Amino acid sequence: MPFSSMIQEMKGEIGAISRRGLLRSRSQSTGRVQRVEPDEAAMRESSWAQVPPELLRVVLAKVEAGEARWPGRGAVVACAGVCRGWRGTVKEIVPVPEASGKLTFPISLKQPGPRDAPVKCFIRRNRATQSYFLCLGVTDALVDDGKFLLAARKYRRPSCTEYLISLDSKGNGTYLGKLRSNFLGTKFTVYDAHPPCAGAVVSKGPSAHMIGSAQVSPMKGGPPAGNYPVSHISYEVNVLGSRGPRKMNCVMDSIPASAIKEGGTAPTQTEFPSSNSSSFASVPFFRSKSGQLDSSGAQNESKVALKNKSPSWHQQLQCWCLNFHGRVTVASVKNFQLVASGESAPTPSNQEDDDVILQFGKVGKDLFTMDYRYPISAFQAFAICLSSFDTKIGCE
Template sequence: MSFKSIIQDMKGEIGSISRKGFDVKIGYGLRSRSHRVVQDVPVPLIDALKQSCWANMPPELLRDVLMRLEAAESSWPLRKHVVACAGVCRSWREITKEIVKTPELSGKLTFPISLKQPGPRDSLLQCFIKRNRSTQTYHLYLGLTQALTDNGKFLLAARKCRRPTCTDYIISVDAEDMSKGSGTYIGKLRSNFLGTKFTAYDAQPPHAGAMVAKSRSTRLVGLKQVSPRVPAGNYPVAHIAYELNVLGSRGPRRMQCVMDSIPASAIEPGGVAPTPTEFPVGSVDSFPSIPFFRSKSSARSESYSSGPLTSPKDGVLVLKNKAPRWHEQLQCWCLNFRGRVTVASVKNFQLVASPENGQASQEHEKVLLQFGKVGKDLFTMDYRYPISAFQAFAICLSSFDTKIACE
């Protein structure tokens, strides 16, 4: 029996049991037209997950099967089978959460929560962004091959919203539903009037003790009386600033990113960055198509592997763009993107950690995020630890915005 047929068999069995449980529930809750109670004796609901024969598999056997599957299907689209196993039942989900490692350790994006977790330490995770000018939307994809033209695995989407005094980029995990009041909303990017300063907001606290920023958008969501399960918080996670250019030079942009939720020590050997292990319970059901939204490779019960910055002296991670060099023969500014960027653009950049006290180390020379143009509306985005896909996407979105004072 193939693995695909096993999954279909499990879904059919669980579905039939769920329908039986639903029929029993509503059958004893009906009232006649004369408003008399037909029967009000409480009947225990059938737990479809416990009745499934798949839930009763010996844990040792189940763990061995899932470990083999995790090792064999290491990339998308086959990796969807690993995700499907986490949706079978509670016991399968818990074991899958223990086996599947975070992107920091595995270099893989498996569950939606992986988009909020730091990328791999030893390599850049290669993604790309597709821009749609007519709809003012941006879609982030995970590269499935080394080619720059593959279809990729969809990760995030953003929609540009122009306002009189600023510009908002609403970020969602749904390619079709990109509204602030939606259950798929996970954050936003907001610019100032000149387009020189941006703030990236996370809809959920990036670490324990994170402070929410009150804003007009938060109050508006409250006025709409949306479901309380819909995340509507504004937690600042990054501040991006582009240097003003009063001379109007067409030279490269200069930018700096202050990562509010990442300590400066995270880039050092043994350094730790906040790693959310699951979305808050209140927002799990906001993603009905992803019942197995919680994920993490650790057995720890804490929601975050590291707390907030303990004191101001710890500092936060500051990123700056790597200065390009002038190429005399090509007569242009150049950066080594190692083949990942093919079109010259003022939007292209590489971010490295800003050295402290003027003393640069090898860790400060590593490119943590690079973004560049490869087609008319196609851009590559590669990131690594301690930045997450969500944070990297927000930073790259700032490069698309028109900057009146910079160019």
């Protein structure tokens, strides 16, 4: 039987089980329809739920290995939705992006990117709605239809600008975090709605005011959205108006400097926190690559610091140039490449040989590429790139 037919059959069977559970709740209630979880007994009777574990693992491993790109990778997600047993097996089989370079589940957007090669994405800007959409490239082309990953919506305040980031393509739900600027647009803070690492402290200042508003909603089934600072971005003020590209620095508050040293690991969230625990911040849903819970003592370590790679002046073209390896085609003050700086740099080397952790650049009107790699996540990379869109008084 073709795998696509198997998936359709599984969806139909699970849907039938859900409908039976709904009808049973309707008959037991006083005329009011209640939404309930599918009946566990019916789930256990499902032929798909009774597949021998050894055979199930072999089949799911082949599915995972055979679907490397979207939209085919949706089959892996469909397998995880069959029943609880299948979901647990799929979670064990699917590697994190750091090891595989694949983005499969929503939590993958909060996990560090691959070490060997960057994840190639692009950002579409909608000027009319002040919205930004992060998509994953699904072909080898510079841009394509893409797989939607994240959305951001811009809100102007009297003293700052905020970009609310969510999993919803409409940008008004399933809140994941935000970017907040100062009045001049020269300093930015990235906030995560969930604890990014062990010992993370929630911000209780003015930046928390927007979280409880009707414009965003926390993850379904999760705890109330918080405000955990994960990054600070600063642009050098250019009051004299001298020629040249912007100069930016970024400190990753949730990533220790040791993460990019040889043998180092970055904190990795393994699942979104559950609302079942009253103290969700202490639940070990973030682990290192070794599987050991990250120590809260890491909060005292120095953090990963990034700086923009200095471009060189091209005499013939009469412009500042960086080698984007064909991923950027339009000159713009927004274009940048970030590399490790200071203590974060793995080894002293020629700047041309420095590993680019994040690069962002223009390829068309309202279309930009974004490539990122370890130790930052898609969420962190997207937030940093959003800071480049904001108006910066005194920087140009």
